[in-house]
Amino acid sequence: MKKSSLLRIALFVAIVLAGCAPISTPRISNATQTFGRETVRLGAGFIPNVQFAPIYVGLEKGFFQEEGIELELSYGFENDYLKLVGVDEYQFMLGSGDQVVLGRAQGLPVRYVLNWYTRFPVVIFSKAERNITTPADLAGKTIGIPGAFGASYVALRGILEAANLTEQDVRLESIGFTQAAAVSEDRVDAAVDYAVNGPVVLRLAGVPVNEIALDDYLVIPSNGLVTNERTIAERPDLVQKMVRALQRSIAYTLANPDEAFAIALKVVPEAGGENEAANRAVFDASLTFWTPKPGQTPGATDLADWQATVEFMQRIGLIDAAVDAESLFTNQFITEE
Structure with missing residues (x-):
């Protein structure tokens, strides 16, 4: 595409x-x-x-x-x-x-x-080639997020906590609602987005994607x-x-x-x-x-x-x-x- x-x-x-x-x-x-x-x-x-x-x-x-x-x-x-x-x-x-x-x-x-x-519909997603498949894999990575608010922030904190990570253990970058483009263009290693948004867009473009779902670690x-x-x-x-x-x-x-x-x-x-x-x-x-x-x-x-x-x-x-x-x-x- x-x-x-x-x-x-x-x-x-x-x-x-x-x-x-x-x-x-x-x-x-x-x-x-x-x-x-x-x-x-x-x-x-x-x-x-x-x-x-x-x-x-x-x-x-x-x-x-x-x-x-x-x-x-x-x-x-x-x-x-x-x-x-x-x-x-x-x-x-x-x-x-x-x-x-x-x-x-x-x-x-x-x-x-x-x-x-x-x-919970929010996930952290990345290109499959980056091999980010578990919360622990996020350590030291740049993660795009709309901002420190809403469901995206809740999911981010829950997923990081699952690996005993804090915001200081990753690099957060405010990218607004451009998650699919930011991941596709390698501006970030991963991004926080609704599972029916960024991951869907990249798969439609033929890009293999990995997702980390909050529900696997905490049910909200x-x-x-x-x-x-x-x-x-x-x-x-x-x-x-x-x-x-x-x-x-x-x-x-x-x-x-x-x-x-x-x-x-x-x-x-x-x-x-x-x-x-x-x-x-x-x-x-x-x-x-x-x-x-x-x-x-x-x-x-x-x-x-x-x-x-x-x-x-x-x-x-x-x-x-x-x-x-x-x-x-x-x-x-x-x-x-």
Whole structure:
């Protein structure tokens, strides 16, 4: 693949993953069948893209409507939605477990009620020829990262800690969201990025890649459905309906990936055309992260993982004091199929 094509794909996917300020987007619904439904706003984060395919599938197939929900999607920054959900301006958002820990540490009464991404989606990746396959191999290496914030920083610190390394044992370079290009052009030895971004881009360009995944060393509950204590206490029926609809949407997507991708392209037409191959690769890579682990109850998370997350975030200084792990999540709305 030509360098210009590689950079075009990398830029497109990076924009998809990097996030943006909130934008307005048409409500996806059938206006002739809205009578009797309750309008629910969901803070989705980022911008419309194929990584939200299960949501689009649930709307297209009527899973939310069958629960009496008229779902409105809003796109923006995860930390902004965490505050909105915390003060009950929004009842639901898609957010990661580490953000829930941060929110609770700041006094926000947010709680995680459904796991969607069953693996933490951020990895450290490198060209295979560099033979960086374990955390210990990172010692003395130059690692590109967008900055000391967010999921990328959490994954970096967790992976380094697995080899008893600190930031002083590596060379960190702030590269913004140019991870694929930086690794491809050998400006860094490795980079921190979403597994469905940089590694996918390089493989599309025919470059063999190694990845170091945080989940192999520390399990942090990743993206899922987050609500607040008031909604759980006063509207448990609504939480149950949202959880049930989203569970059905994810399951249908996993069982019917071609149809799900086609539905996503209706919502995100710019992901088609010359961008379709790259976005299909992103979608296919995402399927792995939506798939429950062997023996895992779909949608559920474990107290031990939440406790380990709290202890880790306190160790690396992201929170000052321990947070009660049991206050962070509940599996009470999970329905086993």
